[in-house]
Amino acid sequence: MNEELRNILSRVDHTLLGQAATWSEIKTICDCGAKATVNARIDGDGHIITQGAQVVLGGNDSYIAMCHKCYIRGIREHRVIRLHGHN
Numbered sequence: 001m002n003e004e005l006r007n008i009l010s011r012v013d014h015t016l017l018g019q020a021a022t023w024s025e026i027k028t029i030c031d032c033g034a035k036a037t038v039n040a041r042i043d044g045d046g047h048i049i050t051q052g053a054q055v056v057l058g059g060n061d062s063y064i065a066m067c068h069k070c071y072i073r074g075i076r077e078h079r080v081i082r083l084h085g086h087n
Helices: 003-019 068-076
Strands: 039-042 062-064
Touching: 039 068, 062 068
Parallel strands: none
Antiparallel strands: 039 062
8 A cells, every 4th residue: 555545544544433432452363472463465375465456355264364573574585374274
């Protein structure tokens, strides 16, 4: 996502959060045990997708929650990521 769009979405997020009556965080843990902060989309070969469409409708089985450290390591080292429930 380009920086301008990120800034716009960030402002929208803050506005919506201010309007929310309640806020609850869904806590997710990375496979390494750290708090997951990233939802990484994985291609058919098991690599993290960093280009192309930002969201794929109906692609829930292509995402995995990861901590930022594992996400960056997966990109830099071109690691193969195994999705949960897939062999």
